[in-house]
Amino acid sequence: HQLRQHQKAASKSASDSLSNIENASQKGVGAIKEGIEGCIGDTPLIKIKSLSDATGCEILAKAEFLNGAGNSPKDRVALSIIKLAEEKGLLVPNSGDTIYEGTVGSTGISLAAICRARGYKAHICMPNDMAIEKSDLLLKLGAEVERVKPAPIVDQNQFVNLARTRAREHTEGKEKHGRGLFADQFENEANWHAHFTGTGPEIYEQTGGSVDAFVSGAGTGGTISGVALFLKSKLPDVKIVLADPQGSGLFNKVKYGVMFDPKEREGTRRRHQVDTIVEGIGINRVTHNFEAGRELIDDAIRVTDQQATSMARWLVEHDGIFVGSSSAVNCVAATKLAKQLGPGHRIVTLLCDSGARHLSKFWANKDVGGAEDDVSLDKIVAS
Ligand code: PMP
Numbered sequence: 001h002q003l004r005q006h007q008k009a010a011s012k013s014a015s016d017s018l019s020n021i022e023n024a025s026q027k028g029v030g031a032i033k034e035g036i037e038g039c040i041g042d043t044p045l046i047k048i049k050s051l052s053d054a055t056g057c058e059i060l061a062k063a064e065f066l067n068g069a070g071n072s073p074k075d076r077v078a079l080s081i082i083k084l085a086e087e088k089g090l091l092v093p094n095s096g097d098t099i100y101e102g103t104v105g106s107t108g109i110s111l112a113a114i115c116r117a118r119g120y121k122a123h124i125c126m127p128n129d130m131a132i133e134k135s136d137l138l139l140k141l142g143a144e145v146e147r148v149k150p151a152p153i154v155d156q157n158q159f160v161n162l163a164r165t166r167a168r169e170h171t172e173g174k175e176k177h178g179r180g181l182f183a184d185q186f187e188n189e190a191n192w193h194a195h196f197t198g199t200g201p202e203i204y205e206q207t208g209g210s211v212d213a214f215v216s217g218a219g220t221g222g223t224i225s226g227v228a229l230f231l232k233s234k235l236p237d238v239k240i241v242l243a244d245p246q247g248s249g250l251f252n253k254v255k256y257g258v259m260f261d262p263k264e265r266e267g268t269r270r271r272h273q274v275d276t277i278v279e280g281i282g283i284n285r286v287t288h289n290f291e292a293g294r295e296l297i298d299d300a301i302r303v304t305d306q307q308a309t310s311m312a313r314w315l316v317e318h319d320g321i322f323v324g325s326s327s328a329v330n331c332v333a334a335t336k337l338a339k340q341l342g343p344g345h346r347i348v349t350l351l352c353d354s355g356a357r358h359l360s361k362f363w364a365n366k367d368v369g370g371a372e373d374d375v376s377l378d379k380i381v382a383s
Contacts, residue, residue: 036117039068040075041198045206045348050318051335054377056343059334061351062203065323069117070110072353073199074185077222078110080194081183082118090181094119097178100167102126102160104219104280105134106353107185112141121178125163130279131361153285160186186220186287195226203227203348204234212345213239215301215334217281217326218250221290223350228296240293242300243333243349245308245325248282250290254300259284276305277362278325280352301333308332309365310380312355322355325362336381 033039044063051059067075082099085091091099098121101111108124115122124138128147138145146166151158156165163182170180185191203211214231216224228240244251249259276282286294312328315321323331330349338347355363 033068036069036113037079040079041067042202043067045203046321046351048315048319048321048331050314051331051338051377055335055338057338057341058346059331059338060207060346060348061327061331061334062199062348064199064350064352065327065354067110069113070106071357072106072110073195073223073350074106074110075114076194076198077185077191077220078107078114078183080190081185081188082111082114082120084188084190085181085183091120091179095178096121098123098170098180099183100125100163100170100180101183101185102158102163103185104130104159105138105357106280107183108138108143108145109134109141111183112138112143116142123163123166125159125166127159131358133357133360137357185222186289189288189292191220191222192226192229192289192292195223196230197226199223199350200227200230204231207346207348209234210346211235211238211348212341213241213337213347215241215243215330215337215347215349217243217245217329217333218290219281219283219326221283221287221293224297225289225291225293228293232296239298239337240296241333241337242297243281243329244300244302245276245278245282245329246302246304247276249284250282251300251302253286254294254297259286277365278303278305278308278329279358279362280324280326281329301336303329303332303336305365307380309362310375311335312362314375314377314380316355321351323351324353324355324358327351327353328362332381335377339381 043066046061046063048059048061064073065071069075091097099111099115100123101108102125104126108126112122122143124143125146125148126135127150129150135145135147148157148159148162167180167182211231214227218224224242231238242250242254253259308325308328311332312323315323315331334347334349
């Protein structure tokens with residue numbers, strides 16, 4: 001009798017879950033995706049409740065860590081760079097051609113995943129002070145990884161220059177198989193184009209065309225330029241604001257037209273060596289991708305490591321959102337901007353990647369672990 005009861009219960013629960021599945025497809029949770037590439041783009045726009053409640057503005061964040069290949073906005077860029085190279089005949093799918101890139105991690109991870117799906121090899125050069133999780137992940141994805149000492153861009157062993165050299169060595173015949181391509185995310189304009197055709201239009205649609213400001217950090221500059229170029233074409237009054245970590249020269253470039261500010265002494269140091277635990281944003285040169293949208297950037301907000309670490313902790317405590325360092329910088333800048341603009345504005349920013357990729361560095365920092373539980377948002381953005 002008991003067995004029959006169990007069978008009845010099991011069959012009811014099976015039919016319940018079947019009808020749930022039917023309901024789900026009727027409610028249109030989305031079509032079946034074509035592999036990981038089908039899961040790139042169309043990311044959710046999340047209202048960050050705690051920041052919105054505290055500022056009286058609507059602070060919305062595009063959940064780019066939900067891109068389904070390498071889990072960052074770089075999925076869009078990697079796919080765009082690869083497709084453009086294929087169109088030009090520089091790469092042939094499933095040929096075993098090799099893609100070379102210099103990256104602090106995210107772009108490499110996106111490239112490595114898409115390379116696997118499209119039948120390429122990935123060779124990634126990165127600075128050796130980036131969180132170890134990123135190079136571990138790259139190795140698991142089958143990429144060849146060269147970790148090099150952080151160096152200024154003029155140095156031939158700097159990670160981007162090294163990737164360029166490796167690609168040249170390959171095409172000059174020092175490698176045996178297939179073609180070699182330098183992806184060149186900093187200068188390759190397929191980068192900002194991916195945000196111009198993807199991230200920007202998605203934000204416009206998801207907000208019904210109502211956005212007061214867009215806030216973003218810049219590494220290559222592809223995100224801020226691509227989104228700025230699209231949004232300003234539709235909404236000439238939208239404010240585009242750069243979120244810049246300590247040590248980066250871009251803040252001065254936007255504010256005063258020069259990288260180096262003798263008063264602040266920013267923009268002069270080797271940022272990745274000594275100046276910040278933030279990864280992926282902040283740079284001391286103007287790349288093609290930053291230049292593409294530079295004139296559309298209205299203002300810049302400087303964010304300290306202390307502010308970023310406190311914000312990361314705040315987002316977990318209040319919203320259950322666990323992010324990496326560049327996302328935390330974006331949220332500090334969005335909150336500062338909300339305070340400047342006053343209540344009633346809608347501000348859009350990006351959550352770039354998950355905190356899981358930053359456990360050994362950003363999240364291991366004592367300021368993250370040691371922040372007071374009841375620290376106020378005012379105190380965070382003022383610190
Ligand atoms: N966040 C993370 C985690 C990144 O790796 C990067 C790119 N290096 C960015 C933000 C900045 O994006 P972009 O290169 O488009 O300026």
